[in-house]
Each structure stands twice: as structure tokens, then as C-alpha cells.
Amino acid sequence: MTALDIAHGDITTIAVDAIVNAANSSLLGGGGVDGAIHSAGGPEVLEACRELRATQLPDGLTPGRAVATTAGRLPARWVIHTVGPVWSRNEDRSHILEAAYRNSLLVAHDLGARTVSFPLISAGIYGWPVDDAALRAVTALRGTQTSVETVVLVGYDLAAVDALRRAVAQA
Ligand code: AR6
Secondary structure (H helix, E strand, C coil): CCCEEEEEHHHCCCCCCCCEEEEEEEECCCHHHHHHHHHHHHHHHHHHHHHHHHHCCCCCCCCCCEEEECCCCCCCCCCEEEECCCCCCCCCCCCHCCCCCHHHHHHHHHHCCEEEEEEECCCCCCCHHHHHHHHHHHHHHHHHCCCCCCCCEEEEHHHHHHHHHHHHHHC
């Protein structure tokens, strides 16, 4: 069974085999955790993303899907890029958010990663309410069977860490 841990702070400083990036469909970088991962990983990560766009993903990465690259200078071996949905008041997109977690974990499994860290996908620039984002994360990760031994859910601030703790107790 996969262990689910919670950590607080900058995901780029946590040593794991694979680090999940809350990217956008272009895969060519952005702000938030995406910016932090590209900046800590260095130009090799962006180069690998450009290569993926030129070969396998000419139209970009669809929300809910996941794909791996090198992690460059990060302590991790791989970055797993996924794209969460933008929050909508009018449309339930939670299945896409849960798919982003599930598919990222499955990519980690296929790579043979034993430890994987996740940010709270969609809970920043994409506007997803933090409590629900945490609940979706825990539900999707617990519902996915893999050989990954430990998943670390990373809350950037204390509000996110509290939401994750509540989600773990509740889900
Ligand atoms: N470590 C851990 N968590 C972080 C870090 C960090 N260094 N930086 C931010 N967070 P966001 P999204 C948290 O906006 O909502 C980018 O421009 C943040 O507090 O990074 O999925 C992409 O290119 C929040 O809880 O991702 C896309 O265009 C969570 O990570 C867009 O943002 C996710 O916030 C994706 O938006």
C-alpha cells in the first residue's frame, strides 16, 4: 500500500524520485510551482519539454494527462508534468483534477519511481478552492493502485498543509 505523507514548503527542495509539476498545456513553463520547478531544474527540463512538443505532443498536453521528462538539476530523477483544470463555478471539472493525480501516479509507477511528490494541482493560478483541491488529491491518490511506495503531498503554505491534513482525515 502506498504511504501518503504531507510536507510543508517548496516542493523543489524535497528529495524524491519524481516530482509532479502543475504545468499548462503548452509545457513551456509558467508561474507558480511550474516556474519554481523550471528554475530549479534548469534549461534541460525546458529543452526536454520542447522536444516532447516537437515529437509526441504537437498540440500540447491535455488537462488530466501526464508526461515525464528529466529533472535536470533537481534532486529528483524525473519531473512528471501534468495539467489541472481551471476552476469553474458553472461546470464540474473535478474528474479532470482527479485524472491529473491518477495519471501522474501511473506515469511514476511505469518509470519505477518509489517516491513521488505532488503540489496541490490547480489550487493556485487555476483558482481551485484549496479544501476541495486537497480532498480531490487524497481521494484520487488513495484510489490508484501502484508500486510507488511513498507519495508526498506538499502544501506551499500553512493553509494548504491544514487543508491536506483535514482531507487525509476525511477522505
Ligand atoms: N512548492 C510547492 N507548492 C507551490 C510552489 C512551490 N515552489 N509554488 C506554488 N505552489 P500553481 P495551478 C503551490 O499556480 O493552479 C502556472 O503558470 C501554490 O500555492 O503553481 O495548477 C502553470 O504554467 C498552489 O497551492 O498551479 C499554469 O499556467 C499550488 O502550488 C498554471 O500556473 C498550485 O499552484 C497552473 O495553475
